[in-house]
Every structure is written in C-alpha cells, then in structure tokens.
Amino acid sequence: MGTRLRKLASVVLFVGVIVGGGAWFVTKPEPWPASHWQGLGEADLANGEHIFWAGGCVSCHAAPKSEGDAKLVLSGGLPLTSPFGTFHVPNISPDEKAGIGGWTLAEFGDAMTRGVGKSGEHLYPSFPYGSYARLTQKDINDLYGFIRTLPKSANVAPPHDLPFPFNIRLSLGGWKLLFFTDKPRVTVDTTDPKIARGQYLVEGPGHCGECHTPRNALGGFEADRWLAGAPNPEGEGIVPNITPGSTSIGSWSESDIANYLETGFTPDFDSVGGSMVEVQQNLAKLPASDREAIAAYLKAVPSL
Template sequence: MGRHTRKLISGVILMALAGAGAAWWLTKPRAWDAAHWEGLGEPDLANGEQVFWAGGCASCHAAPGAPDDQRLVLAGGRALKSPFGTFHAPNISPDETAGIGDWTLAEFGNAITRGVGKDGEHLYPSFPYGSYARLTAKDVNDLWGYLQTLPKSANVAPPHDLSFPYNIRLALGGWKLLFLTDEPRVAVNNADAKLARGQYLVEGLGHCGECHTPRNTLGGFEPGMWLAGAPNPEGQGRIPDITPASKSIGSWSASDIASYLETGFTPDFDTVGGLMVEVQKNMARLPPSDREAIAAYLKALPAR
C-alpha cells in the first residue's frame, strides 16, 4: 500500500470519526442545567393534584378500568399499541424499587420535559414529553410533590416490545432534533390570559395533539395539521378533527365544549366514547375556568 493510499484511508477514517462525533453531540440526551430545578420551594400539593388530572397521568399509568381511588395507584403496565410496536407504561408510583420513589425532582423533571431517563438515556415519545416540554418548573415541582403522596405499588411493568430499528434508543436523539420543541404549536391572535391558559393546557399539560394531530412516517406531527384529526393509535377508526371548522365540534359554542368536558354530554345529548372517556373524566376534575380556557383556545385556532 502506497503512502498516498494510506493517507487517503486515514483521512476517510478521521472524517468518519468526526462525523460520528458530531452526530453524537447533536443527538445526545440533553437534561436541564441543575439550576432549573433549584429554588422552587415546597410543592403546592393542591396545584400538583390539578396538574396530575390535567396531564392525564392516571389514564396511562393506572390499571385499565381501575375504579375511583384505584386510579391513584400508578402501577403501570398498560399496553400502548403503535405502528412502531407496543409500549408499556411504567410504574410511576412512589415505590422505591418498582416505581420512581428513589428519583430526584431533577430526574423526574428531565424525564417529563426533556425525555431523558434517570440513567441519562433517551425515553420513547410514547411518553408525551413532546407536549410536556411546555410545563413550567413550578408545575413539575408541584406534580412531583403530589405523586409522593400516592400509594406505592410493587408491580413491575413489562419492557417495550419493539422491532428493529425502533428498539435502538440512540436513534431517538435524531427524532428529538427534528421534532422536540417547547415553542407554541400555533400563533393565537389577541391572546389574553384565558387564551394563554388554554394554550398551555391544550398544547402542554393536556397533550391533546398527541392523539388529535396526524403524524408523518417518523412519528412527528404533520406541519399545518394541528388538531386536524388522526388515525386511532389503537388501530380502529379515527380521532376527530377538533379545529373550529371541523364536522365534529365546529358548530359547538365555547360553552358547549366546556360543558362536554365537564359532563361528557354533547349538545345533542350523545355521550363521550372511546379513548375520550378517560380524558373527560380527568377534565371534569379541573376548575371551570380551565375548561373554559380550553374551549376558548379551541375556538380561537386559525382556520385551516
């Protein structure tokens, strides 16, 4: 092998290593600086409970069909089917072994808003951190405090059942680079305090877009299709369009929407069904002002 050939091969290897290093740096898990979670004081447990219900924590992490107070046992295990495989919701009870009882606020906050696990690994976006990225540090702290008051469970959730290449967590760094942002999903004109609250609840805590917005082949939201309806992740039917011009709720008033979230009844006296049953149960626990804010935001969305 000649000198020039060796130099060429060495150059190619160096370029490949440099490219791999750059790719790793761009896609590595990125937690908040420690200061982000400091100085928050004692959690406001009443607000933490409201964050819990608005965020739908029980819907995924309690046992399917759990009644009443059993919804507060966050044992995990629920299967979440998707085109990429089946995800299993983890135990997030305060159990120190099976749950997250030995986590810190920073570890919990980085998981919920940055998709970074306790050991610094990427988490799958079946956990809607793409929406929770908009949560304030105060709300995360209050939620964390409230979770510590709930019953412990020793249940160990099964691992995710994913085929290649979706079982490679390193690839999630590229997904985050493309799709993870805490910027508003849409621009709402003349936003007052009520609209701002509604946007925070719908785009963030309520993570409504996770079901109501169609996705591309990589699992990111389709541009310009916010809340425009999407295939049912469980495989049957569709999640409806909930924009102002939709056939589902386009003719509803803001008070109709707020009433539906509280009672589960449509203006035509039909009842909530499907995946929305759990969501409506959660929304019914919020103060009326929050349901009114959600309704105001949905009515203020730009027409498609």
C-alpha cells in the same frame, strides 16, 4: 497499493469518527442544568393534583381497567401499540425500586420536559414529553410532590417490544432534533388571558395534539395540521378534527365545549365514547375556569 489502501481506510475511519462524534454531540440527551430545578420550595399539592388530572396521568399509568381509588396506583404495564412496536407504560408510583420513589425532582423534571431518563438516556416520545415540555417549573415541582403522596406499587412493567432500528435509543436524538420543541404549536391571541391559559393546558399538560394531530412517517406532528384529526393510535377509526373548521365540534359554542368536558354530553345529548371517556372524566375534575379556557382556545386555533 496496499499502503495507499491502508491510508485511505485510515482517512475514512477518521472522518467517520469525526462525523459520528459531531452527530452524537448535537443529538445527545440534554437535561436542564441543575440550577433549573433548585429553589422551587415546598410543593403546592392542590395545584399538583390539578396538573395530575389535566395531564391524564391515570389514563396510561394506572393498571388497565382499574376503577375508583385504584386509579391512583400508578403501577404501569399498559401496552401501547404503534407502527414502531409496542411500548409498555412504566410504573411511576412512589415505590423506590419499581417506580420513581428514588428519583429527584431534577430527574423527574428532566424526564417530563426534556425526555431524558434517570440514567441520562433518551426517552421514547410515546411518553408525551413533547407536550409536557411546556410545563412551568412550578407545575412540575407541584406534580412531583403530589405523585409522591400516592400509593406505592411494586409492579415492574415489561420492557418495550420494539424491532430494529427503533430499539436503538441513540436514534431518538435525531428525532428530537427534527421534532422536539417547547414553542407554541399555533399562533393565537395570548393577550386574552383565557385563551393563553387554554393554550397552556391544551398544548402542555393536556397533550391533546398527541392524538388529535396527524403525524408523518417518522412519528412527528404535521405542524400545519394542528388538531386536524388523525388515525386512532389504538388502531380503529379516526380521532376527530377539533378545530373550528371541523364537522365534529366546529359548530359548537365555547359553552358547548366546556359543558361537554364537564358532563360528557354533546349539545345533541349524545355522550362521550371511546378513549375520550377517560379524558373527559379527568378534565371534569378541573376548575370550571380551566374547561372554559380550553374551550376558548379550541375556538381560537386555525380552522382546518
């Protein structure tokens, strides 16, 4: 009997190793091949700054409550509370030790578009790589070049404060398998170049869905409710529905939306509030054509 139990235990262990190995294989971090980031040439810093503001980098990575030029010091440290624990935003200044000054373009690009860190680890989706995955190689190269021109900071952000099992990074491979995609979020008429540009900005660098789309219990988007509004990740109130069927901006024209993104004023002369204040200030730095493209896309998405 003892021999049979030992054989059974050996079989179970063997099967466990095979299953575990297979699970690891399909959920392991997957950076791009090195060739993906080669031959991109010198960065276009003007476009890099454009993507920087479209992506709202300062809203999370600048020191809390910083103003003016201090916002360009991407020292990190902001705590982001969530149902899964508290994430602390990292330093992404060009500092070689505390920031990303020692990172290569490939390491930066893999973090941005694949959710893979410098050491080959899965990154938590509190960093919205699920949206940034749509950025083109050129935009990544230009953004990387622009960030390297910004001031350095030696600030070291605290580690994430996450309870078990959310502190197990290997589990993020399963999360990515379920929810990570670089495909369009919704179907819109991309034969219209304005709408196509708007889709790229909203679903990609603008990462609007990260706050405006509800999530399931595992933190993945409810795909059929894109931009339909969601609980405020900061814990108070609701982030509004911004589809054409909403009671918030559903009645606004494209020009109303574009003007709001530029000035912060609604058609009723109310003003932007809450966390949207910084978003609006960032988008105000974009060319008018991009704000118009965002507005066109928001009027074209499915009405919810």
